[in-house]
Amino acid sequence: MIRARVLSVPLLAGLLLSAACDSSSGASAEVTKLPDIKPNLPAVPTLPPPPFPIQHSDQSFSLFGLRKKIKNTMDTEVDLTGYVVETYAPPECPAGKNCPQARAPHVYLADSKGEQDGSKRILLVGYAENQKSIDDTIIEKKKGKYKAPDPESGQLPIPTDLFPGAKIKVHARFTRVSGSGFAQSDGLLDYRAHTTIEPPTEIPEPTAAAKTKKKKR
Numbered sequence: 001m002i003r004a005r006v007l008s009v010p011l012l013a014g015l016l017l018s019a020a021c022d023s024s025s026g027a028s029a030e031v032t033k034l035p036d037i038k039p040n041l042p043a044v045p046t047l048p049p050p051p052f053p054i055q056h057s058d059q060s061f062s063l064f065g066l067r068k069k070i071k072n073t074m075d076t077e078v079d080l081t082g083y084v085v086e087t088y089a090p091p092e093c094p095a096g097k098n099c100p101q102a103r104a105p106h107v108y109l110a111d112s113k114g115e116q117d118g119s120k121r122i123l124l125v126g127y128a129e130n131q132k133s134i135d136d137t138i139i140e141k142k143k144g145k146y147k148a149p150d151p152e153s154g155q156l157p158i159p160t161d162l163f164p165g166a167k168i169k170v171h172a173r174f175t176r177v178s179g180s181g182f183a184q185s186d187g188l189l190d191y192r193a194h195t196t197i198e199p200p201t202e203i204p205e206p207t208a209a210a211k212t213k214k215k216k217r
Contacts, residue, residue, distance in 0.1 A: 082109040127191040135206035165201030170194040
């Protein structure tokens with residue numbers, strides 16, 4: 001025989017009172033809404049455009065592009081279009097004095113005409129052994145007696161227009177150490193050939209010619 005368990009009246013009353021209290025406290029709880037969080041981020045910066053294209057329309061590099069792609073261009077033969085901004089002039093040696101040997105001919109190229117910032121220039125070397133060979137070639141051209149070397153001889157024609165103001169497209173090897181002993185950590189150009197796009201502003205008088213005239217007198 002199953003007997004039903006009947007809750008006593010006091011116990012039942014206590015349970016009902018407890019439930020009523022719980023219900024009452026839940027209804028009166030206040031919920032505080034937190035303010036919306038608005039992120040305070042700086043404005044997206046506007047990046048300036050590159051100062052020069054990596055490559056020009058003829059696929060020749062700018063100096064900016066040559067160094068930008070240095071992992072691919074270093075120790076390769078490249079074409080670069082730029083301006084001659086400085087030409088080395090060997091110091092004159094007074095007669096009768098023993099002067100230090102002049103450096104081999106070299107010029108500096110840049111993307112901008114007249115660039116003064118050394119970090120935006122590049123050294124071009126290897127186009128002549130000495131200044132006298134350049135001066136002699138200039139004189140011969142003025143007299144109409146210049147003869148370009150036979151291509152089969154392996155000799156390169158000596159440039160006579162690598163002076164400030166000239167805009168050129170040069171074919172050269174981009175390297176850190178040239179065959180003539182020049183070295184540059186960020187790279188230099190070892191000359192192979194060039195074409196002149198714009199002539200130099202002025203070609204100075206050959207120093208060798210001036211010395212020759214003085215000797216004749």
